[in-house]
Amino acid sequence: MAAYVWAVRNVRTRVVHLESKGGHNLVSVKLEIAQEILLNLVNVMPKERVALQECWRRILGETVTSDMDFPPFTRSPLDGYALIAEEVATATPENPVILEQIDYIPAGGNPSKTISAGTASRIMTGAPIPPNATGVIRLEDTIVNGDSVSIVDGSGAEKNICLQGEEIFLGEEVVSQGTIINFGVMGMLAVLGKSRPYVFRKPRVALIATGSEIVPVDFPLAPGKIRNSNSYMLSAQVTEAGGQTVLMGNASDNIEEIAHLLESASDCDLFVTTGGASVGDYDLIGEVYKKLGITLLFDRVSMKPGMPVLAGTRDGKLYLGLSGNPAAAAMSFEQLVRPVLMKMAGRKVWWRPRIKGILASPFNKKTGAKRFVWARCWQAETDMLVEPSRALGNGMLKSAMGANALIVIPEDSPPLVVGTEVEVILLADA
Amino acid sequence: MAAYVWAVRNVRTRVVHLESKGGHNLVSVKLEIAQEILLNLVNVMPKERVALQECWRRILGETVTSDMDFPPFTRSPLDGYALIAEEVATATPENPVILEQIDYIPAGGNPSKTISAGTASRIMTGAPIPPNATGVIRLEDTIVNGDSVSIVDGSGAEKNICLQGEEIFLGEEVVSQGTIINFGVMGMLAVLGKSRPYVFRKPRVALIATGSEIVPVDFPLAPGKIRNSNSYMLSAQVTEAGGQTVLMGNASDNIEEIAHLLESASDCDLFVTTGGASVGDYDLIGEVYKKLGITLLFDRVSMKPGMPVLAGTRDGKLYLGLSGNPAAAAMSFEQLVRPVLMKMAGRKVWWRPRIKGILASPFNKKTGAKRFVWARCWQAETDMLVEPSRALGNGMLKSAMGANALIVIPEDSPPLVVGTEVEVILLADA
Numbered sequence: 001m002a003a004y005v006w007a008v009r010n011v012r013t014r015v016v017h018l019e020s021k022g023g024h025n026l027v028s029v030k031l032e033i034a035q036e037i038l039l040n041l042v043n044v045m046p047k048e049r050v051a052l053q054e055c056w057r058r059i060l061g062e063t064v065t066s067d068m069d070f071p072p073f074t075r076s077p078l079d080g081y082a083l084i085a086e087e088v089a090t091a092t093p094e095n096p097v098i099l100e101q102i103d104y105i106p107a108g109g110n111p112s113k114t115i116s117a118g119t120a121s122r123i124m125t126g127a128p129i130p131p132n133a134t135g136v137i138r139l140e141d142t143i144v145n146g147d148s149v150s151i152v153d154g155s156g157a158e159k160n161i162c163l164q165g166e167e168i169f170l171g172e173e174v175v176s177q178g179t180i181i182n183f184g185v186m187g188m189l190a191v192l193g194k195s196r197p198y199v200f201r202k203p204r205v206a207l208i209a210t211g212s213e214i215v216p217v218d219f220p221l222a223p224g225k226i227r228n229s230n231s232y233m234l235s236a237q238v239t240e241a242g243g244q245t246v247l248m249g250n251a252s253d254n255i256e257e258i259a260h261l262l263e264s265a266s267d268c269d270l271f272v273t274t275g276g277a278s279v280g281d282y283d284l285i286g287e288v289y290k291k292l293g294i295t296l297l298f299d300r301v302s303m304k305p306g307m308p309v310l311a312g313t314r315d316g317k318l319y320l321g322l323s324g325n326p327a328a329a330a331m332s333f334e335q336l337v338r339p340v341l342m343k344m345a346g347r348k349v350w351w352r353p354r355i356k357g358i359l360a361s362p363f364n365k366k367t368g369a370k371r372f373v374w375a376r377c378w379q380a381e382t383d384m385l386v387e388p389s390r391a392l393g394n395g396m397l398k399s400a401m402g403a404n405a406l407i408v409i410p411e412d413s414p415p416l417v418v419g420t421e422v423e424v425i426l427l428a429d430a
Numbered sequence: 431m432a433a434y435v436w437a438v439r440n441v442r443t444r445v446v447h448l449e450s451k452g453g454h455n456l457v458s459v460k461l462e463i464a465q466e467i468l469l470n471l472v473n474v475m476p477k478e479r480v481a482l483q484e485c486w487r488r489i490l491g492e493t494v495t496s497d498m499d500f501p502p503f504t505r506s507p508l509d510g511y512a513l514i515a516e517e518v519a520t521a522t523p524e525n526p527v528i529l530e531q532i533d534y535i536p537a538g539g540n541p542s543k544t545i546s547a548g549t550a551s552r553i554m555t556g557a558p559i560p561p562n563a564t565g566v567i568r569l570e571d572t573i574v575n576g577d578s579v580s581i582v583d584g585s586g587a588e589k590n591i592c593l594q595g596e597e598i599f600l601g602e603e604v605v606s607q608g609t610i611i612n613f614g615v616m617g618m619l620a621v622l623g624k625s626r627p628y629v630f631r632k633p634r635v636a637l638i639a640t641g642s643e644i645v646p647v648d649f650p651l652a653p654g655k656i657r658n659s660n661s662y663m664l665s666a667q668v669t670e671a672g673g674q675t676v677l678m679g680n681a682s683d684n685i686e687e688i689a690h691l692l693e694s695a696s697d698c699d700l701f702v703t704t705g706g707a708s709v710g711d712y713d714l715i716g717e718v719y720k721k722l723g724i725t726l727l728f729d730r731v732s733m734k735p736g737m738p739v740l741a742g743t744r745d746g747k748l749y750l751g752l753s754g755n756p757a758a759a760a761m762s763f764e765q766l767v768r769p770v771l772m773k774m775a776g777r778k779v780w781w782r783p784r785i786k787g788i789l790a791s792p793f794n795k796k797t798g799a800k801r802f803v804w805a806r807c808w809q810a811e812t813d814m815l816v817e818p819s820r821a822l823g824n825g826m827l828k829s830a831m832g833a834n835a836l837i838v839i840p841e842d843s844p845p846l847v848v849g850t851e852v853e854v855i856l857l858a859d860a
Binding site for chain 1: 482483486498500501502503507509536538539540555556557558597604605609611612613614615616617618619620621622623624625626641642643644647648653654655656657658659660661662663664665666667669670675677682683713755760785809814826827828829831832833858
């Protein structure tokens with residue numbers, strides 16, 4: 001309750017303005033305040049143990065401290081002869097040093113003899129170095145003759161040795177909680193025997209598309225109808241942000257129906273609807289919140305696209321009502337829901353990287369509320385160039401399909417000419 | 431067979447040099463030739479149909495042409511009144527234009543009346559525009575009084591209309607085969623009713639770790655043993671490249687055992703072993719290939735780390751034997767296996783993006799064969815800076831964990847000082 005009371009108070013005191021439209025008051029907040037309110041309301045998910053092979057891209061739920069040295073024993077990095085390095089340092093093909101082979105140490109085996117002057121043990125890659133040996137000469141620099149081995153190049157033997165603990169030492173903090181598990185982390189967890197590490201449970205996100213014009217994606221299209229694309233679009237955004245999608249289907253413009261779908265998803269951790277979020281006869285999400293006892297935090301965010309956003313809370317969970325327009329819904333998700341999911345999923349960093357870019361084609365509109373534009377950026381000879389991807393077509397989904405960046409246009413900006421320096425949010429591999 | 435004969439001939443004619451080491455001849459090739467040979471040997475996977483909600487990050491296996499206009503009908507982008515735009519263009523609060531409401535068109539519904547002079551139809555967001563209407567005035571710019579509506583701001587009505595087919599037209603090629611399905615593509619496929627699109631089947635990659643010193647990750651460590659970390663590390667690399675991992679466990683240094691595991695995985699599309707790939711008593715992969723009738727293509731690639739790589743082919747499938755050293759195995763995978771998997775997975779682009787960077791800390795080693803160094807890059811005020819991540823620790827897995835880039839060092843380079851311009855391969859979000 002504390003978080004929720006805090007959030008409500010915060011909205012009340014920090015609201016930018018109240019608008020009266022279509023007969024009711026809208027609580028409109030700045031984007032940064034909306035983000036702060038939402039991030040303060042959610043907590044990181046509980047942990048679960050997951051088989052290591054399923055952990056790619058999961059978020060580590062524990063800080064892993066090594067309970068061993070690695071390598072666990074001083075070992076040979078190559079096939080050759082373990083010996084006393086100083087004894088052979090000057091060996092050449094003309095003046096070889098001849099040693100007696102006293103042991104044979106396979107990988108996975110253990111030495112049975114101690115090296116002394118004039119002796120060497122044949123050793124395989126990864127096998128433990130025998131006592132007293134201070135180096136290894138690789139097989140290619142030897143000539144073997146029965147139990148006798150001639151060292152024909154004896155330089156650098158002391159480098160061919162991997163010391164116990166040189167990579168990881170007992171008690172070392174190796175990977176910290178909140179790290180995303182990439183291939184290097186995965187290998188490291190395997191080294192340390194973490195076959196079922198703790199990871200944060202993925203937040204379950206219920207997605208509901210509202211609107212009487214909407215039919216499921218595999219339905220034939222009757223006149224006046226369109227397919228539910230928002231749920232699929234958002235489901236990809238949820239997955240990318242580390243969440244797990246629960247597709248609840250679509251509801252017509254009916255309070256009971258929407259409320260029923262929301263309550264059917266009550267085991268979820270976050271609830272996202274599309275449609276019914278702006279002002280009009282059929283904009284029902286506010287009514288649904290009232291009916292379900294969900295406290296409204298705000299219902300408008302000053303950004304474009306994506307201004308209509310209802311945020312509500314009940315029992316510590318967050319409910320978000322996005323626009324039914326895909327352009328607006330995708331951008332609201334990107335700016336408001338993604339950081340929230342990143343926090344819930346246990347990530348350390350909730351924001352995408354930002355860089356400076358130079359406009360390679362103009363942006364011809366004036367900007368009132370802060371604006372985000374789907375864009376493509378690329379590294380040119382000296383500058384990072386960027387251009388709005390609307391050039392690719394009018395349609396929002398078309399623009400977003402090819403985008404690798406967003407251009408951030410500050411509020412109250414004039415049209416922007418080629419060469420203007422702009423702030424760029426990187427969406428993925430740049 | 432054609433591809434395989436081609437590849438063998440190619441190796442024979444383009445080999446850089448044959449080395450004689452430890453009693454057998456090694457076929458050593460330049461990295462670029464090795465890449466070309468491998469890429470020419472593999473084909474893109476067959477297609478399969480997959481439920482759209484499972485398609486995030488899958489590769490589209492069909493070029494999607496729209497069988498409809500989108501929007502499928504001319505519709506309203508907002509709640510308001512559909513009318514003849516010219517009739518109300520000059521309306522102001524002082525000089526409103528008063529119209530008769532003749533219809534009510536909900537979203538998902540259809541108009542029942544044609545607009546004529548002096549009339550308007552109440553219309554909801556997403557509902558079809560009635561015949562003869564040329565624009566929409568939003569609800570906020572009207573005053574409603576029974577069946578009569580006063581338009582108090584009549585400007586721009588003609589802009590509030592989304593024309594049939596303005597986003598996508600019937601017969602338009604919307605998404606091309608080989609596109610990675612991100613949120614925009616996913617939404618677009620839903621719009622077009624592609625509830626089960628064709629995607630390329632993920633290549634199944636068998637992973638086998640060899641070495642008598644290796645135990646499974648959940649086994650207790652006996653003296654002289656280490657855990658199988660390579661398979662887990664590579665499994666993450668396989669997944670990232672769009673493949674599906676088949677973890678076949680580990681084998682000791684025994685031809686029969688390794689051969690048995692390889693044959694048990696015969697339904698896989700690509701076979702990757704680690705260990706036993708260099709020269710020595712226990713370097714058995716070459717022997718395993720002989721036993722199984724796998725034709726050896728080459729067994730050494732001039733790059734560092736990752737020089738020992740056996741490549742073989744049988745029945746049109748590729749077998750790769752990587753080093754048992756994680757640093758070498760990960761880099762060989764990155765340079766040789768990843769592009770192959772990207773091609774098999776149906777990707778259009780097989781290579782990671784490359785940019786220029788400026789060394790922020792020195793690289794103190796001489797370079798013989800072309801070298802790749804795990805690194806971190808970041809955008810500074812004017813330059814993209816990069817530094818070897820070995821600064822973070824000696825251990826390869828530690829370096830790789832934090833890396834977002836690779837520095838490419840050309841062959842025969844001296845040590846590199848701070849400020850040197852270097853080629854940088856971007857690994858992920860930069």
